């Protein structure tokens with residue numbers, strides 16, 4: 001028979017201490033907007049998803065204003081694969097043709113968005129799923145990427161198809177939700193002025209939302225402990241200038257590029273406290289916000 005853990009009086013009292021330790025942080029962030037970007041790679045097991053949903057629910061009940069922006073890159077890749085649609089990335093962005101953008105919207109604004117909404121609601125919160133299309137929240141413009149051709153070593157502009165970046169963000173719907181018990185969960189797709197649907201990198205999207213809402217904190221939950229140096233060691237603090245250097249020298253690559261670029265832009269827009277952290281640590285959001293010991297990489301001006 002399994003041995004039962006008997007709680008001592010000391011264990012019992014230490015629980016109260018742990019709860020009380022959160023008080024100064026609750027006061028610090030009272031009424032403040034916290035944008036949490038939940039990356040596709042951070043969506044691991046059902047237990048992790050439950051812990052994430054509990055954290056977000058607890059933030060709202062504690063008087064903060066959490067806004068969730070989610071990704072789903074691996075989940076889009078799996079669906080495209082099942083449908084036999086090839087997909088490639090340029091500079092961390094998915095080249096998105098007409099067929100691909102339909103799948104992107106279906107996976108992001110459909111299944112993933114509703115899974116997160118359901119998880120938060122199961123934890124006792126009141127989540128509402130949205131995309132950039134709802135309430136005309138976000139308008140996108142088409143982007144392209146300049147890359148260096150490995151054969152000729154010459155720079156060339158690559159058309160990425162229906163890939164956009166947010167140009168305008170209307171706060172209206174999010175402001176209404178902030179005053180209510182509702183927790184917005186937003187998928188990163190938005191219409192362009194041409195009426196087409198655009199696929200927006202979730203990091204870039206989260207940065208635009210955080211900037212428009214004057215968020216106090218922007219947290220990126222991913223699948224690595226933070227930004228790693230050339231020796232794969234965690235960099236705990238990174239200035240904007242150092243972050244730019246790491247992109248230029250290739251230390252930061254792939255999906256970490258839009259994340260770090262967004263951190264830089266968010267800081268330049270006045271967002272205080274931008275952190276990249278490991279979403280595979282259960283309750284990463286609570287540990288980051290409600291304890292003195294920060295996790296991950298903090299980007300500073």
Ligand SMILES: Nc1ncnc2c1ncn2[C@@H]1O[C@H](COP(=O)(O)OP(=O)(O)O)[C@@H](O)[C@H]1O
Nearest residue numbers: 039040041222223224227228251252253255256
């Ligand atoms: N310097 C770096 N430090 C940490 N991760 C890096 C770095 N350069 C590239 N990466 C890659 O970036 C990935 C995180 O970005 P991404 O795959 O887009 O995650 P998410 O789905 O969470 O947005 C990591 O898993 C890692 O493979």
Ligand SMILES: CC(=O)N[C@@H](CCC(=O)OP(=O)(O)O)C(=O)O
Nearest residue numbers: 039040071072073093094201202
């Ligand atoms: C243009 C572009 O690359 N869009 C991303 C949107 C999803 C995303 O960013 O998801 P993660 O945060 O999980 O990486 C994509 O198609 O994969």
